[in-house]
Amino acid sequence: MDTGSSFSWFPCTKRYVCKNCSVLSTFIPRQSSSSKIVGCMNPKCGWVHKSFNQETKCQNCQSNKQNCTQTCPPYIILYGLGSTGGISMVETLNLPHKKVQNFLVGCSLFSSNQPAGIAGFGRGKSSLPSQLGLKKFSYCLISQKYDHTRKHSSLIMDSESDSDKKTENFTYTPMLKNPVIPGNAALSEYYYVGLRRITVGGHKVEVLYENLSPDSSGNSGTIVDSGSTFTYMNRAVFNAVADAFAEQVKEYGRAKIVETLTGLRPCFDVTGNKVVRMPELKLHFKGGAEMALPLENYFFGVNDGKMEVVCLSVVTDDSLLGPELVSGPSIILGNFFMQNFGVEFDLRNQRFGFRQQFCS
Incomplete structure (x- = not known):
């Protein structure tokens, strides 16, 4: 999907x-x-x-x-x-x-x-x-812990609903109008949302407004893409977010070797720690909607038998796992961010909704 x-x-x-x-x-x-x-x-x-x-x-x-x-x-x-x-x-x-x-x-x-x-x-x-x-559709992605099991995520397609009421406990943000650029029809496919601010550990990450709003060429802005695994951020946004984690995390050492091998960063050596603590990553959307992400949604565990490492599950242009983007959205919210979240695409009212829940 x-x-x-x-x-x-x-x-x-x-x-x-x-x-x-x-x-x-x-x-x-x-x-x-x-x-x-x-x-x-x-x-x-x-x-x-x-x-x-x-x-x-x-x-x-x-x-x-x-x-x-x-x-x-x-x-x-x-x-x-x-x-x-x-x-x-x-x-x-x-x-x-x-x-x-x-x-x-x-x-x-x-x-x-x-x-x-x-x-x-x-x-x-x-x-x-x-x-x-369809008037709306929604899905709930199970945790990546179940990737090798027979468990399936749920999908609901609704062609009958004409209600303006909020789905119980869902928080909504408006879908934005797609930029219309001749010769770049791909932009018309995306679901743009108004991401206004990113905070790490309660501190605002300094991101230029030009990275959060599409320009006349269709570059920048934020889309929701279930087809992308990790969340993508362009280099300017990614560096600001990665630096915020690197500055705030003092308890664990950097795992530079793993960073080189995976292309992910920052990675931290958490060997021997039964409980791993990281600053909270929160997304703030237009209209006041806030998405506070659980740790497993933005840090990915790596265990090579010798040490245990966690890496920020966000990729950028210079990452081995990232798409080679030279234009288009600045931020692509992938499905790793959305695990154990119910998300709703309300097409009738042109809004994107979400709530944290256990997806089973």
Whole structure:
């Protein structure tokens, strides 16, 4: 599930090429009577290829638009560390209480460094919320401690709710309007929120306003992205946050070797400590909403058998684990931050809600 992109896709050929990724059962379109390849003149082709000009690209359709057999061009989608490619098709999506016909989905033929498929929950026309007409959706991510078990996180999709009332114990902040930049359609996919301040141990981290609000080129600002593991901060914001921890943590020594090996920093040697104490990390949003994070949500434990180390689970441009971003949001709130939080995307009222809870 990815709130940072909209197009949904999965493997759909027995000859699926998957490099450095896992493959689940494969869907074979020929075995379904309701599967159809998207035609070149189909408006949904433009959902996949955002800058697609049907008048010039669908040349074989100009004389016979009603019965044109020219198909929508293949897609290639690039992600932070990988890619996928295939053909667009429409299929009937069967839900417990609803059938959605002509649901646009990607029939992927190859992938690199990706999961077995992606369910797009972004703001674009091709996303599940848009195609299903959802009023809101919410999820609760279990702790990463259960990564190697059969436990699953919960997802609720609501297409009926028209209530303006707050969900019990949820705190809300408005979703911001997406910047519109010609040639950068990816910005329209994101859920921007107004992060106004970051505090470490109760002390305000000095972050320039220009890093918290998108500029005329679509750079800066904060988005919520369930498809990112660790939270990303651009170098200026990250350095300020990392320095705040380094200055306040005096009880533990720095684990420089682990920092070099992982690309994460700061890392602290906590060997022999049954209880680890760190300054509280708190996010302050527009409208007064505050997210106080549990320690396990922003520090990651590393144990190599010789020493126990905890590292700040935030990445930046110069991190071995970070995306190589030169433009776009300054801060990407990833799913590690959100474990054991109920989060809600209230699309009807354009607000983002959250509450700390045990996700089971």
